[in-house]
Amino acid sequence: MRRRLAAGNWKMHGARADLAEIDALMAAHPHPTVDLLICPPATLLHAAVERAAQHPLQIGAQDCHAAPSGAHTGDISAPMLADAGASAVILGHSERRADHAETSEAVCAKASAAQAAGLTAIICLGENLEEREAQATLDVIAEQLSASVPDTGNANNTVIAYEPCWAIGTGLTARPEQIGEVHDFIRAQLAARFGAGIAEGIRLLYGGSVKPANAAGIFAVPNVDGALVGGASLRAADFSPIITALSDAP
Known part of the structure; x- marks a missing residue:
């Protein structure tokens, strides 16, 4: 059985005062039946780790460099993230x-570095609206999946997040049948590459305007093992009902 995962991506939001949301979230879910992860900005990473130390809550990061160290001003390596307490x-x-012109090959190099540092790589895939309307979604997902996931991927070090670009921050959400088609496809592609045993263990998350109002419907879709949540993860009052919906999912 794959243990479900609710992951929150705070993006470029948050100051130290906002870490109080961790306390509120854990007060609402002191003994969660699903895995919980918050990925704050790098400035809050270590403080968030300390804040969550007494809770069953993991802290993650939002990006890393492919090199373990070097002359890369402004970048943060995977070993540095691990040293700060990220999981x-x-x-x-x-x-x-889009904003940094990252290719799937660059993502793969970063994922390899993350895995080597003992981190779980949450690798995101997704088509844009033009690709969706051109019925090229599965072709795009196949290319990104093949090129972004290292050969070292397995259930312990890899999570795949399907996030249709047209649904991120827009208020639009993919329909259950659209989510199901892509998640089933990803699972089949993983099985063809890594074998059924590994593929069945890798968790598949959905992301893209996940909210309390639509969470239950999303989590009822087969092969959806959780969510990568953006804006709704910034406040415990919004994230908590999503976690509850995931805990209650069939």
């Missing part, structure tokens, strides 16, 4: 692919 790192998010 996972989001890689290949559509905002990184």
Whole structure:
């Protein structure tokens, strides 16, 4: 059985005072039946780790460099993240692919570095609206999946997040049948590459305007093992009902 995962991506939001949301979240879920992860900005990473130390809550990062160290001003390596207490790192998010021109090959290099440092690589995939309307979604997902996931991927070090770009921050959410088609496809592609045993253990998350109002419907879709949540993860009052919906999912 794959243990479900609710992951929150705070993106470029948050100051130290906002870490109080961790306390509020854990007060609402002191003994969660699903895995919980918050990925704050790098400035809050270590403080968030200390804040969550007494709770069953993991802290992750939002990106890393592919090199373990070096002359890369402004970048942070995977070993540095691990040293700060992170357990996972989001890689290949559509905002990184678009705003920083990250290729799938670059994402793969980062994922390899993250895995080597003992971090779980949460690798994001997703098509844009033009690709969706051209019925090219599965072709795009196949290319990104093949090129972004290292050969070392397994259930212990890899999570795949399907995030259709047209649904991120727009208020639009993919329909259950659209989510199901892509998640089933990803699972089949993983099985063809890694074998059924490994593929069945890798968790598949959905991301893209996940809210309390639509969470239950999303989590009822087969092969959806949780969510990568953006804006709704910033406040415990919004994230908590999503966690509850995931805990209650069939």
